[in-house]
Amino acid sequence: MARVAFIGLGVMGYPMAGHLAARGHDVTVYNRTLKKAEAWVAEHGGRSAPTPAMAAEGQQIVFACVGNDDDLRSVTIGDGGAFETLAADAIFVDHTTASAAVARELDAAARTRSAHFIDAPVSGGQAGAENGVLTVMCGGEAEPYARAEPVIAAYARACRLMGPAGSGQxxxxxxxxxxxxLVQGLSEGLAFAQKAGLDGEAVLEVIGKGAAGSWQMDNRGKTMLADKFDFGFAVDWMRKDLGICLEEGNQNGAALPGTALIDQFYKDVQRMGGGRWDTSSLIRRLR
Structure with missing residues (x-):
């Protein structure tokens, strides 16, 4: 069992840290809103710390899951950040969906302390975090990754090192x-089915067993037909992520015309008041 800290107890971090505690790890948590940290300790045990630096002190692995690049810099290299006390040979595992550039920046900063940095964004959403079945994509060095992977397994069903720092992002x-x-294609297909007078659920049942089948179809198709979007991965978060993709594409020369267009479609959904709707709400534009 490891001595660990978890920084950021949002909809993802709260249950992820809970799985670490359930596996018997010694967990210290930090959250910007103290009441959230106190609630976590009341539910899971362990302890809370008033700053990221105090949470990280003496830990073997420090996990983080915050909002964006600036939030990540704040809890690592900012005043009172975790890197102030990060021990030599300790591992900082970042689960934030952020830029590859900030991952490389923090990898370099960790090295100045003889520590290690792993960028480890996740896929699977809130349900995946709560059920401990996330997919984790990692960037960093092999040796610290090998030490961190068994601990990450507390909330992951798949975890893989993809290359050097930034590769996870x-x-x-x-x-x-x-x-x-996928979501835009599914939106257009289901909207077409409804306009054509077809039974949408019957369409999903038959084409879902063929080449068109996908996780999105299986898990979002029926709720899209029912016009239900008050759950899941928010449009606001998706736009943040797509912005990161488009910026990286501009830098590395990758053409992302479809992604740029769908990003604007999500902007339309935001204008409709759907910033917190699930990403499957793209179909709303077509009705």
Whole structure:
């Protein structure tokens, strides 16, 4: 069992840290809103710390799951950040969906302390975090990854090292690019089925067993037909992620015309008041 800290107890971090405690790890938590940290300790045990630096002190592995690049810098290299006390040979595992550039920046910063950094964004959403079945895409060095992987397994069903620092974030970008295209295609198909007078659920049942089948179809098709979107991965978060993808594409020369277009479709959904709707709400534009 490991001595660990978890920084950021949002909809993902709260249950992820809970799985670590359930596996018997010694967990210290930090959250910007103290009441959330106190609630976590009341539910799972362990302890809370008033700053990221105090949470990280003396830990073998420090996990984080925050909002964006700036939030991540704040809890690592900012005043009172975890890197102030990160021990030599300790591992910082970042589950934030952020840029590859900030992953490389923090990898370099960790090295100045003789510590290790792993960028480890996740896929699977809130349900995956709560059920401990996330997919984790990692960037970093092999030796610290090998030490961290058995601990990450507390909330992951798949975890893989994809390459050096930044590779986890780049892989997550591929994931989001693919999801955007799948959801738009599913939205158009289901809207077409309804306009054509077909039984949408019957359509899903038959084509879902063929080449068109996907996780999105299996898990979001029926709720899209029912016009239900008050759950899941929010449009606001998806736009943040797609912005990261588009910026990286501009830098590495990758053409992302479909992604750029679907990003604008999500902007339309935001204008409709759907910033917190599930990403499957793209179909709303077509009704």
């Amino acid at each position: 780049l892989t997550k970008m591929v994931n989001q690019i693919c999801i955007a295209g």
